[in-house]
Amino acid sequence: MSTLVAYYSRAGQNYGNGGIIDLPRGNTEVLAEAIANELGAPLFKIDTVKPYPADYYATTDQAKRELRENARPAIKEPLPNMEGVDTIVLGYPNWWGTVPMAVKTFLDAVDLSGVTIAPSAPTRVAALVAALATCVAPTLQRA
Secondary structure (H helix, E strand, O other), rough: OOEEEEOOOOEEEEEEEOOEEEEEEHHHHHHHHHHHHOOOOOEOOOOEEEEEOOOHHHHHHHHHHHHHHOOOOEOOOOOOOOOEEEEEEOOOOOOOOOHHHHHHHHHHHHHOOOOOEEEEEEOOOHHHHHHHHHHHHHHHHHH
């Protein structure tokens, strides 16, 4: 059996250190790459078909709207081959107390039967676990 590191990350304008900063690579991407390198695991970037706005505040408005509408933004394919995968290290930022809706699109699209999800995010642990629980609790009970 094997591990897959899947992640969603936002480069560009982000909130950090009390203000808006411009990141050449998103924090979650940096973390996911380090985990994949350490584990020798393949890496899958969850990327939306339609990019989010470059402006931080426009992105947060869109993310809030997607959450309110329970949207599933289209993500780029191909999806990873899940054959033989028993663990997904899932990296994501905490957006509005949950995962970005693109992560929910990914979780809806792949077969999670028998798969353990290990959340990983550059955020507080309590918020991380609560965010993941909002979207995969029914799936985790099935496994």
